[in-house]
Amino acid sequence: xxxxxxxxxxxxxxxxxxxxxxxxxxxxxxxxxxxxxxxxxxxxxxxxxxxxxxxxxxxxxxxxxxxxxxxxxxxxxxxxxxxxxxxxxxxxxxxxxxxxxxxxxxxxxxxxxxxxxxxxxxxxxxxxxxxxxxxxxxxxxxxxxxxxxxxxxxxxxxxxxxxxxxxxxxxxxxxxxxxxxxxxxxxxxxxxxxxxxxxxxxx
Numbered sequence: 001x002x003x004x005x006x007x008x009x010x011x012x013x014x015x016x017x018x019x020x021x022x023x024x025x026x027x028x029x030x031x032x033x034x035x036x037x038x039x040x041x042x043x044x045x046x047x048x049x050x051x052x053x054x055x056x057x058x059x060x061x062x063x064x065x066x067x068x069x070x071x072x073x074x075x076x077x078x079x080x081x082x083x084x085x086x087x088x089x090x091x092x093x094x095x096x097x098x099x100x101x102x103x104x105x106x107x108x109x110x111x112x113x114x115x116x117x118x119x120x121x122x123x124x125x126x127x128x129x130x131x132x133x134x135x136x137x138x139x140x141x142x143x144x145x146x147x148x149x150x151x152x153x154x155x156x157x158x159x160x161x162x163x164x165x166x167x168x169x170x171x172x173x174x175x176x177x178x179x180x181x182x183x184x185x186x187x188x189x190x191x192x193x194x195x196x197x198x199x200x201x202x203x
Contacts, residue, residue: 046129046196053189054125057182061120064178068112071096071171075109084170095169100160108157112175115153119146119182128189140190147183154179 074082079093086093095101101108121127122143130136154176161168 047193048196049128049189049193053185053192054123054128057123057185057189058120058125060178060182060185061116061123064175064182065113065116065120067171067175067178068109068116071175072107072109072113075101075107082171089166089168090170091167092169092171094167095161095165095172098160098165100157100164103156108153111153115146115150119143119150122146123182123186143186144190147179147186150179151183 071082074092075096079096082092082096084090084092122139127139127143130139133139157172158176161172
């Protein structure tokens with residue numbers, strides 16, 4: 001019959017003639033497996049718009065804000081301060097004082113000011129350069145949505161001027177043209193953006 005001993009007693013106890021000595025080693029407790037470190041997230045590739053897009057968009061927003069501020073000043077003072085015709089088809093006073101210039105009781109110049117200021121913040125060069133940030137897709141969508149909302153407002157105002165009032169406001173038309181131009185700049189600037197080239201490390 002085999003003789004069973006511990007490993008530490010193997011040298012102390014010589015084998016007997018009754019049979020071979022079987023050494024039983026106690027199981028070794030392995031170290032707890034350390035959790036694997038999380039894999040690093042893949043770096044987001046920055047998208048670079050054409051050089052003309054951020055500058056053009058910001059200039060349009062600044063001019064639009066100045067135009068909207070002038071219309072707001074005329075609204076809260078007197079329409080007579082508007083330097084445009086007041087007779088015939090082009091009649092700024094007839095448009096800016098009409099019922100269609102107060103949708104839902106809010107003067108349309110107020111949303112115009114807020115919109116132009118907000119789009120100026122979304123169209124600044126810093127906003128275009130943030131394409132490598134995780135929140136940039138939301139910023140880009142917000143910029144496009146803002147431009148679409150501006151174009152929708154332009155269609156409403158043109159409907160009110162041409163269909164309902166049969167008058168046109170010069171400064172309103174300037175703001176309409178700027179709004180459509182900003183929409184085109186944002187759409188083409190976003191579509192023509194290219195991945196940024198990796199920086200070359202000087203050896």
